[in-house]
Amino acid sequence: MSVPLYQAKAELFRTLGHPVRIRVLELLQDGPKPVRELLATIEVEASNLSQQLAVLRRAGMVTSHRDGPLVMYALSTPDVADLLAAGRRILGAVLTDRDALLDQLRADEARAVPAIGGEGDSAEGREPAGRRR
Incomplete structure (x- = not known):
């Protein structure tokens, strides 16, 4: 059974609810990047970046492929x-x-x-005498 569109949209926005994921997507706007470049730019633990990339992959927002020894990520x-x-x-x-x-x-x-303490100062706008500190 498929989910309603509003629920799918909510899930999409939940995917965007992490600063590392947003930063990854911003960096990938310029084109595919290897994981090591993302890691150097974002400055998070490798395991944290790996987790966030997996979330973005599962949501279909990024794709990955091997280019020799490098794993490259790109916007989907x-x-x-x-x-x-x-x-x-x-x-x-x-x-x-x-x-x-x-x-x-x-x-x-x-x-x-009103200005307090100036010429023409009146009691208007001031606290009653008994409540002054």
């Missing part, structure tokens, strides 16, 4: 690179929106907070 489809690019665009938009929202919030706070 250019769509994987497109997915990473979409992730970067989404992250950029989200972070930009958050920065803009944070800037707006700070500007609103600066306008709303």
Whole structure:
């Protein structure tokens, strides 16, 4: 029995839920790479990289083949690179929106907070006398 599409999509995104896997996919965007090059660039234990490569292989996101003594890895489809690019665009938009929202919030706070201790200072906006520390 096949799984629903939404469940398959969730599994795909779970596969992307590890920083080493994302880094491997990013590095493979430039073309096939031997394991030793991935290992030197990512700087994780060989066993950890091997585990993460196996997860990516099982998910169908990468392929591997032998080239003499080297095991080479490559993206299984250019769509994987497109997915990473979409992730970067989404992250950029989200972070930009958050920065803009944070800037707006700070500007609103600066306008709303009355100056304390300046000329014309009133009791408005201050704590009651009995609650001061």
